[in-house]
Amino acid sequence: MNIKTTVGLVAAGMIGLGVVAAQPASAQTPGFVGNTASSVPGCPYISWRLANHNGQINGYAQYSDLTGISTVTGTMQSDGSFTLTLTKAIGNGPVGTVTGTRSPNGRIKATLTGEGCANNMVDIPPVRDMNNMSLLNATGSGR
Numbered sequence: 001m002n003i004k005t006t007v008g009l010v011a012a013g014m015i016g017l018g019v020v021a022a023q024p025a026s027a028q029t030p031g032f033v034g035n036t037a038s039s040v041p042g043c044p045y046i047s048w049r050l051a052n053h054n055g056q057i058n059g060y061a062q063y064s065d066l067t068g069i070s071t072v073t074g075t076m077q078s079d080g081s082f083t084l085t086l087t088k089a090i091g092n093g094p095v096g097t098v099t100g101t102r103s104p105n106g107r108i109k110a111t112l113t114g115e116g117c118a119n120n121m122v123d124i125p126p127v128r129d130m131n132n133m134s135l136l137n138a139t140g141s142g143r
Contacts, residue, residue, distance in 0.1 A: 032108050034124035035064065043117030046094055050084075050108075051130050052076060061086055061094050063117065068093030076102065086114060094118035 031051040038046065044067070050059035055076045062069040070093030074084035080102035086094050096114015103109055106126035112118055 031059070031127050031130040032124040033127050033130075036112075036120045036122050036124070038117045038120050040117050040119055046112070046118070046120065048072070048122070048124055049130075050124075057082060057084060060089070063092075063094060067091050070094050072098075074098070082108070082110070084110075086112070086118065098122060 031049070033049050035045045035047050038044065045064040046061050047064055048059065048061050050057055050072055055078075057072065057074045057076055059072045060069055061072050068091035069089050070086045071089050072084050072086050074082055076082040082098075082100060082102070084098040086096050086098070088095055094112070094114060094117065096112050096118040098110045098112045100108055100110020100122060108122060108124050108126075110122040112120050112122055
């Protein structure tokens with residue numbers, strides 16, 4: 001089995017586990033879902049799925065070509081500023097540090113500084129309820 005197939009299967013499993021372990025639909029979990037282009041020519045996009053629980057941010061980031069997945073952890077301050085750390089989980093996932101702020105309209109705007117392709121400007125829209133998000137609603141407009 002090649003790395004893309006393995007990473008794809010693990011990603012599907014992680015998403016499935018998230019659905020099974022999700023809180024009841026009535027509990028809203030705000031988060032952020034989106035894709036950002038690398039500032040390094042020839043590199044794949046990075047897909048993000050982040051949940052914010054009382055200032056604790058957790059989630060994952062993966063390269064769009066499925067060469068790797070990373071865990072994302074960090075904290076958001078009351079003023080909207082945050083720092084996140086990306087750590088390889090499977091394959092050659094993005095590694096680095098994200099620093100930025102949540103804008104007044106809820107979007108996160110930040111800079112990812114890391115190894116290789118993991119360098120970009122992050123601009124991701126909010127999702128109001130991560131537990132009740134349609135896969136077709138990938139624009140991050142929430143409900």
